[in-house]
Amino acid sequence: MPMTSVQKDTKSAATGLTMKVESKLALVEKKDSLNRHCAIIKAEGFSFYYGSKVGVKDITMDVNQCSVTAIIGPSGCGKSTFLRSMNRMNDLIPHTRAEGKLIVDNQDIYDKRVNLVNLRQQVGMVFQKPNPFPKSIFDNVAYGPRLQGTKKRSELQQIVEQSLDAAALWKEIKDDLKKSALALSGGQQQRLCIARALATKPRVLLMDEPCSALDPIATGRIEDLIEELKSTYTIVIVTHNMQQAARVSERAAFFCLGELIEYDLTSKIFGNPGKKQTEDYITGRFG
Amino acid sequence: MKIVIRNTFDKAFTILTALSVIFISLVLLGILGPMIWRGSGAVIFKGTVEFRKMQMDLFERGNQDVLQNEIVETDTVRKTIFETINRFKKGIDTEALCDRVRDIHREFGQELRLKGITGQEYSRLRSITRDIRDKLEVTFESQDKKEITKNIEYVLQFKKDERFKATCAEELFQIALGFQKDIAKIDLNKRKQYEEDLIQIEQTLFGSGEIPGLLGPHPDKPLPALAMNRFGATRWDQSLKLLDKLLWIEEWVEKEPGKPLEKVRTSRKEKFAGTDLEPLFSSVQDNLEKILKPRLTIYWQFFIDDNFNSHYFGGVGPEILGTLLITFLGMLFAVPLGLISAAYLVECASDHFIFRMIRMCINTLAGVPSIVFGLFGLSFFVLFLFPLFGMPSKGCILAASMTLAILTLPVMIRASEEAIRTVPQTYKEASLALGASGFRTFVTVTLPAALPGILTGIILSLSRIAGETAPILFAGAVAMGPIPKSLFDPTRTLSYGSYDMAVGDRISMMVPHNQYGMVVTLVILVLCLNALAIGLRSRVFKRLKGH
Numbered sequence: 001m002p003m004t005s006v007q008k009d010t011k012s013a014a015t016g017l018t019m020k021v022e023s024k025l026a027l028v029e030k031k032d033s034l035n036r037h038c039a040i041i042k043a044e045g046f047s048f049y050y051g052s053k054v055g056v057k058d059i060t061m062d063v064n065q066c067s068v069t070a071i072i073g074p075s076g077c078g079k080s081t082f083l084r085s086m087n088r089m090n091d092l093i094p095h096t097r098a099e100g101k102l103i104v105d106n107q108d109i110y111d112k113r114v115n116l117v118n119l120r121q122q123v124g125m126v127f128q129k130p131n132p133f134p135k136s137i138f139d140n141v142a143y144g145p146r147l148q149g150t151k152k153r154s155e156l157q158q159i160v161e162q163s164l165d166a167a168a169l170w171k172e173i174k175d176d177l178k179k180s181a182l183a184l185s186g187g188q189q190q191r192l193c194i195a196r197a198l199a200t201k202p203r204v205l206l207m208d209e210p211c212s213a214l215d216p217i218a219t220g221r222i223e224d225l226i227e228e229l230k231s232t233y234t235i236v237i238v239t240h241n242m243q244q245a246a247r248v249s250e251r252a253a254f255f256c257l258g259e260l261i262e263y264d265l266t267s268k269i270f271g272n273p274g275k276k277q278t279e280d281y282i283t284g285r286f287g
Numbered sequence: 288m289k290i291v292i293r294n295t296f297d298k299a300f301t302i303l304t305a306l307s308v309i310f311i312s313l314v315l316l317g318i319l320g321p322m323i324w325r326g327s328g329a330v331i332f333k334g335t336v337e338f339r340k341m342q343m344d345l346f347e348r349g350n351q352d353v354l355q356n357e358i359v360e361t362d363t364v365r366k367t368i369f370e371t372i373n374r375f376k377k378g379i380d381t382e383a384l385c386d387r388v389r390d391i392h393r394e395f396g397q398e399l400r401l402k403g404i405t406g407q408e409y410s411r412l413r414s415i416t417r418d419i420r421d422k423l424e425v426t427f428e429s430q431d432k433k434e435i436t437k438n439i440e441y442v443l444q445f446k447k448d449e450r451f452k453a454t455c456a457e458e459l460f461q462i463a464l465g466f467q468k469d470i471a472k473i474d475l476n477k478r479k480q481y482e483e484d485l486i487q488i489e490q491t492l493f494g495s496g497e498i499p500g501l502l503g504p505h506p507d508k509p510l511p512a513l514a515m516n517r518f519g520a521t522r523w524d525q526s527l528k529l530l531d532k533l534l535w536i537e538e539w540v541e542k543e544p545g546k547p548l549e550k551v552r553t554s555r556k557e558k559f560a561g562t563d564l565e566p567l568f569s570s571v572q573d574n575l576e577k578i579l580k581p582r583l584t585i586y587w588q589f590f591i592d593d594n595f596n597s598h599y600f601g602g603v604g605p606e607i608l609g610t611l612l613i614t615f616l617g618m619l620f621a622v623p624l625g626l627i628s629a630a631y632l633v634e635c636a637s638d639h640f641i642f643r644m645i646r647m648c649i650n651t652l653a654g655v656p657s658i659v660f661g662l663f664g665l666s667f668f669v670l671f672l673f674p675l676f677g678m679p680s681k682g683c684i685l686a687a688s689m690t691l692a693i694l695t696l697p698v699m700i701r702a703s704e705e706a707i708r709t710v711p712q713t714y715k716e717a718s719l720a721l722g723a724s725g726f727r728t729f730v731t732v733t734l735p736a737a738l739p740g741i742l743t744g745i746i747l748s749l750s751r752i753a754g755e756t757a758p759i760l761f762a763g764a765v766a767m768g769p770i771p772k773s774l775f776d777p778t779r780t781l782s783y784g785s786y787d788m789a790v791g792d793r794i795s796m797m798v799p800h801n802q803y804g805m806v807v808t809l810v811i812l813v814l815c816l817n818a819l820a821i822g823l824r825s826r827v828f829k830r831l832k833g834h
Contacts, residue, residue, distance in 0.1 A: 089720060094637065120722035127720075131713035132829040134736050143731070144721040182832060193717070200721060 003210065040065045040204060041086060042232050045100035048078075050093065055081035057258045058100070063204075063251075066092065068226060068235045070249030070266065072242060076252050078258040079238045083206050087123035088116060104138065105203060121148065123204040124197030129213045130189030132196070133180035137164075137173055140181045140192060144200035159199050166232075167195035168225050187218025198233075205229065207237040211244065223248050242282055246270050255277045322807055329602075329804025333523035334584030336361055337503060341518045341600055346592065357580055365502060365579045368492070368567060375564040376485065377469045381427035384462060392420045412450060419445065419459055427466070430478065435470065439463050458531045466719040469563075473536070481562075482535070482734075484555065488564075491533045494519070494570075498797070501529040501571075502578065515599040530575055534568055535659060589804060597767065597794040598784075598801045603808050605770045607779035610812060613688045614753045615764070616774070620692035621748060625699030626741065630729060632700070632706045653697035657757040664690030664762035678775060685774045694758050695748040702747060706740020736831065742824040749820060750813045756782040777823030781809040 037063035048055040056078035063069045071079045084090045085102055088109060098110045109119055121144065132140050140162040142150075150156055160177070164170040167222060169191045173184070181192055190210060197205060207226075211219040226235060226248045239245050245252055252276070253263040262269060262278045273279045336357050342348040377384075395416050399409055419442050419542035426438040445451060446460045471561055493508070494500030494516050511517055520526035536555055539548040556568040571578070592602035636642040668686040673679065710733050718728040734741075758763075764783035771778045788795035788802045795802055 089716065092719065094718070119726065121722055125716075125720035127713060129713060131711070131717045133714060133717065133732055143718070143723075147721060147723050147727065180830065180832065195723065196717070201436040256501060275817060 023251045031286050038065045039063060039276075041101040041236070043082075043101070044103070046082075046085070046102045047099040048090065049097045049099075050083055054078075054258045055090075055096075056255070056260075057090055061253060061259045061260055061263045062236060063236055065234050066230060066232070068237060068249045070245035070252040070253060071236065071238045072240075072252060073246050073255035073261075075240075077255040079255050080208055081258075082124075082255070083208055083236060083238050086204070086206055087120050087125055089125065089221045091116075116265040117147075118246065121200040123206060124200060124202035125206045126193050126197055126208065126210045128209040130186055130193055132184070132189050134180065134182055136178050137181050137192060138177040139182070140201050141196050143196060148200065148255070153270075159196075163199040164192075166198050166229070166235070167191045168221065168228070169195055185218070187214050187221055190214060190218065190222060194222075194225065198229075202233065204234045204236065207235060209238055209240060212240065219244070242270070254261055254281065256281070315626055319810070321812070325800065326803035326807025328524075328800035329727060329807075330586050330589050332584060332586070332800065333581040334586070335519070335523060335579035335581050337519040337579065338521035338584060340503075341521055342513075344517070345514060345595060345600060346588070348588070355473060361439075361578055361580060364574050368502070368571060369506070371564060371567045372485075372489070372492070374469070375562060375567075377465065384427055384466065385424055388420050388423050388459060388462060391455055391459055392416045395454060398454055415445060415448075416456055416459070419456075423459070423463060423466075426463075432470075433689070435467070439467050458460055481559075484558065485564075487536075487569075488533060488555070494799050498795070501526055501533065513594040513596055518600075520579065521600070523579070526575065526579050526581075530572065533571060533643045553627060562680045563822075590808065593770070598788060598805070599794050599798055603781065603784065606781045606784045606805065607808065607812065609684070609771070609780045610782065610809070611766075612684055612754055612771075612778060613691060613759065613780060614749060614816070616684065616688035617691035617695065617752050618745065618749060620689055621695045621699050621752075622745060624692070625744070625748075626703050626734075628696075628700045629703035629707055630733075632704055634725065634729060634733075649697050649700050653701065657694060657755055658760070658778075660690055660694045661758040661760045661762060663693070664758055669762060681775075682761060682763040682765075682777045683775045684763055684771055684778050687759040687778070687780075690758045690762045691752040691755060694755065695752050698748050698751065699744050702744025703737070703741050704745060706737040707746065710736040739824050739831070742820055742827065746817055746820040746824070749816050752783050753813045753816060754809060756786045758784060778793055781805055781812065 010151065012265075026074045026149065041063035043061050046059045058080060065100065071083060073079050076244045082164075086104060086109070090096050090098075100108055101108050104119070104123060107114060133143065138156075138160055141155045141163050142159060144160045145156055150159065161170060161174075164173070164281045172188065173179075176183075181189065184192060190213075194210075207217045211222050214222065223244065226237070229235060230250075237245075237249065249266045251264065252266040252269040254269060254273075254275075256277055262273060268274070269278060270282060273282065279285075336354075339349050340358070343351065343354055396413055399412060404412070422438045422442055426435050426442075426502050429435050429438070442463045451457060451460075478502075489505075490498065490500060492500050492502050493505040494503065494511075496511070496516065499518060499520070500517050501520050504517060518650060521531055534555055535537060535552045536558070538551050538553070540550050540551045556565065559568070586602075589602035591604040593605055594601035594603070632642065632646065636645075664686055665682070668689055669680055669682055673681075673683075673686065714732050714736055715728055718727070718732045723731070726747050759780060760783070763777045764780050765777045766779065766784060766787035768777060768779065785802070785806045788805065
């Protein structure tokens with residue numbers, strides 16, 4: 001089977017990475033085992049159905065606290081479904097059904113008693129396309145805190161500044177807080193969306209292909225940001241870009257046809273995958 | 288296909304589209320242009336001194352002293368006209384003379400009794416005056432000059448009689464002499480015709496009960512009851528028309544049997560040639576400007592004034608007020624209702640059969656003729672709902688605006704539905720992901736983003752209901768009536784007023800400028816409302832786009 005140039009690139013990148021990562025492997029493994037004890041998201045036999053169609057099936061995996069977990073896999077494999085299940089954004093679609101357990105912060109989020117508002121403030125989300133509201137930058141970031149009931153201008157000001165600072169955007173736009181968010185560039189908009197998600201002080205940040213609509217420079221910035229944020233937040237990122245997954249994540253999950261094929265340290269997934277399917281995918285032979 | 292052909296097609300298409308746009312603009316210009324031109328005549332025109340008199344009398348507007356001077360100036364010119372007519376009338380209007388003669392005969396009898404003259408002397412004198420009376424009556428009706436002269440001579444023989452000296456009977460001889468003088472220049476055979484013409488001339492100059500004249504009512508006559516009859520030609524174009532009517536007799540004559548009648552104009556001046564009345568025509572014609580003093584007038588108060596006598600005088604102030612009131616009140620009902628319905632249909636309603644039916648019903652409702660809504664408004668609001676709540680069962684502003692709201696609801700719902708539907712799903716997702724409830728998301732994110740589309744709906748609804756006539760026909764519009772004091776009073780509106788003036792009102796036919804003025808006011812009002820909404824929309828749009 002002839003390789004396309006993209007496949008070649010992917011493969012060389014993956015092998016190159018393997019070399020680099022291997023030396024750090026011991027250190028990473030040690031840290032990982034420490035983190036394992038405080039898994040913040042636990043899926044136990046979790047399945048999700050769109051009517052009769054299977055979204056994801058029988059997923060069991062833990063997401064470590066204060067780390068970056070990447071979910072990779074071919075299109076339509078259920079990556080996004082699983083990610084959106086974590087803050088129940090899938091509820092918007094009619095005729096859906098969840099089975100099994102999905103525990104976030106010691107609470108089964110598909111329990112009937114769960115407070116969606118609290119859940120979604122605990123589990124923030126950044127979408128594929130930058131989607132700031134057609135409001136001012138300030139109002140965008142202050143949207144979450146206002147929902148939580150913060151009304152004082154000074155408090156809001158403080159939260160907005162902190163969030164924008166955390167999203168590495170404060171320096172660029174501190175004078176334009178009243179300008180419309182839609183006037184920003186794509187990369188800035190995405191970082192604004194991250195700042196908006198951070199403003200509700202979540203514990204988990206879900207990112208659904210956050211860089212797919214951005215140019216390489218903006219992508220770089222977002223990746224740097226993810227690197228900084230992971231010390232405070234637990235980040236789950238869905239990505240099609242395998243270099244990105246390799247660069248930013250500590251653990252990686254490979255999904256295929258709604259099933260979790262392999263879940264392990266990123267270095268292992270890319271360096272020495274345990275399953276044939278995974279190897280085929282990351283080397284570009286499949287998918 | 289060859290590239291040359293393709294380019295040609297492209298160009299042809301461009302030209303075609305450009306032409307169609309030009310065509311539409313021309314049609315629009317062709318419709319609106321003449322209408323606005325005519326309608327502007329209600330505001331900008333040459334107003335005469337009569338107009339200023341009317342403004343002073345009816346609206347207490349203008350400078351009293353200046354006006355008084357003008358009236359004095361014009362009256363000096365008018366005086367000669369009055370005199371000419373009076374002089375001529377004496378010889379023609381014999382009925383008045385007959386009456387006078389009869390009166391004198393009666394008065395003379397009373398006078399004699401007062402003097403204590405009775406018996407034979409009394410009856411002798413009475414028989415003389417009776418004789419004179421009868422002779423004069425015959426004389427006044429006679430067409431034979433010889434007979435007239437004979438009769439008058441017979442009457443005058445008693446003039447020297449001492450018994451008539453210093454009594455009212457002396458007037459009889461004066462009348463006889465005067466009549467002789469008056470008819471000297473008149474062809475007696477034409478007297479009947481003159482009489483008819485004179486009525487027309489007087490109507491043209493002083494107005495009849497139906498049509499105001501050129502100069503206003505005759506100063507000797509009592510002031511007419513209707514305001515429109517109290518003034519002469521208030522507008523220069525009107526006075527020119529009346530002048531034409533004065534100078535020319537228009538008749539429809541059958542020139543050949545079986546052919547349609549033809550209009551024939553004959554000059555009155557020629558008809559009256561040689562009579563005392565002849566100088567009247569040229570003096571009116573030459574002095575028309577001095578008589579009426581036309582001046583360019585900008586009557587902007589047209590937009591605030593109330594009217595007199597079915598819009599003969601005055602403006603459309605209450606109509607504008609009523610239209611605005613009904614429109615805004617209607618929107619006040621329609622916008623929230625439409626928005627909530629649209630929100631439900633987009634956000635909550637599923638694709639269930641019932642909702643599909645509801646959508647279909649809404650679309651159908653948009654095509655229902657407006658008169659049906661009018662009847663619905665009458666039967667539901669006025670006849671059913673209001674009495675149910677103990678309110679008077681009559682057409683009123685509230686009922687009218689509610690009817691209009693229902694009329695425009697389908698438009699409002701459709702436009703809002705489209706607007707809400709086109710708000711990107713990502714906005715809603717972002718808000719929901721931040722923990723907002725569905726309602727909060729709708730109010731704080733979806734609604735502001737959908738605002739331009741909703742405003743488009745509002746613009747469409749606004750222009751529709753501001754101009755609707757049929758729905759308010761029975762629900763609360765009147766052609767005449769007081770300015771409403773509460774929402775439970777009926778009101779006048781521009782649309783209904785235009786309709787009313789267009790259908791068979793005799794007076795409104797005489798004031799086409801006011802008719803057009805009202806229609807143009809409606810058009811301008813709708814344009815202004817639209818401009819307002821469009822301005823608002825572009826501002827919202829800019830804010831949303833962040834420019």
